[in-house]
Amino acid sequence: MKSRQIGSCLDEATRLLSDAGIVGARKEARLLMGHWLNRDPAQLFGPQDEEVGAPESFFDLVNRRVSREPLSHLVGRREFWSLEFEVSDNVLDPRPDSEVLIETGLSHWPNQLDSFSVLDLGTGSGCLLLSLLKNRPYAIGVGVDVSGAALEIARRNAARIVPDGRAQFLKADWGSSISQPFDLVVVNPPYIPSDRISELDAEVANFEPLLALDGGFDGLDAYRRIAQDLARLTTSTGMILLEIGSGQSEQVTSILEKSGLVVECIKNDLAGRNRCLVAHN
Ligand SMILES: C[S@@+](CC[C@H](N)C(=O)[O-])C[C@H]1O[C@@H](n2cnc3c(N)ncnc32)[C@H](O)[C@@H]1O
Incomplete structure (x- = not known):
């Protein structure tokens, strides 16, 4: 393919993404273009008559997105707690x-000088551990x-984040x-x-690691495994924060209580759903 104007590539990418049912197609086209050009996507608003060579490699990315590969995998990063995390199909x-x-966690240790130790089980990208440590410079x-x-x-x-x-x-x-x-x-x-799992969005079901999703026949296998060890892994005054899926609060509470732990409260996520059990010894 010959060189082509950025604006025309963005228009075609937007159409392809929109036809594939991707919400926010124009924004995603700009993000992919920004990644491909190694340029801030904020510079890609308005008319873009600059010519770029070999646009087919840009359209390779667009077509992967059309096949529902997550945008985060294509650009290799995802924001969490205002920090940028490298991601891939392995996390x-x-x-x-x-x-x-x-x-x-941060409101329990509210001061910058607070010093405490954190164990993150199933760390994946490290997003939980690193967000906590980044905000509390004396925590390990x-x-x-x-x-x-x-x-x-x-x-x-x-x-990069806690070097x-x-x-x-x-x-x-x-x-x-x-x-x-x-x-x-x-x-x-x-x-x-x-x-x-097969009922989840294609981005999740087809591209996120099974090891990070599959909780066994009722979704609770990992909780049963982890609960056996939580008491000895937590100090006598320590805190356990356990993420739960939709509708799991009662069952996971019961699993923790059978292991001798006390569930203090349940925190909601931004959408108002039960998301985090707060427990202790
Ligand atoms: C739901 S993901 C959470 C990743 C990350 N903590 C986050 O919040 O984005 C679960 C993680 O548990 C890990 N995992 C699964 N089975 C495990 C096991 N038996 N022991 C340790 N980690 C495990 C997976 O590899 C995956 O990274």
Whole structure:
């Protein structure tokens, strides 16, 4: 393909994305173009008569998006708690829903000088651990994941976001290899019932790692596993913040209580849904 004006590429990309049912097609076209040109998408408003060469590689990206590959995977990053995280198909995309865990953790230790330890089980991109440590410069923490590919991404995110060595990462099966207790344990486990995964948006069902989604037949497998270890992984005055899926609050509360933990309250996400169990020993 010959060179072509940016504006004409944006118009065609918008049409392709819109025809594929992508909401906010123009915005996504601009974000993809910004990524492709390595330019701030904010510079791509208004008429764009500049010519660019080899636009077919831009349309490769557009066509991947038409096939429902998440925008975050195509541009390689996703914002969470106003921080930018590298993401790929090896980690769950950080979700705004999970920000309630950060809000709750930071309000429990409200001062910049507060010093505490954090354990993040199933760290994925590292978004929970790193957002907490970034905002509390005297906190330290460990992120655990069973996926080595996820940990590579978490380590790269740590090197950019908390580069002073306060975040460590460990490949392990939940808390099995951890012996010391932490002041704060955060967990966002896979909690989608196996047979519901195919009903999720194609971006999630086809492109996010099964390991991050699949909670077994009733969605609660990981909670049952983790609950056995939470008491010994949390200090006597410590706090547990556990993300839950829609309609799971009663069952997960019961799982925690059977393990001798006390569920103090349930926090809602931005959409007003029960999202985070706050528990302790
Ligand atoms: C729902 S994702 C959460 C990722 C990240 N904490 C977040 O909030 O975006 C669950 C994570 O748990 C990890 N995981 C699944 N099974 C695990 C296991 N047995 N031990 C440790 N981590 C596990 C997955 O690899 C995935 O990164």
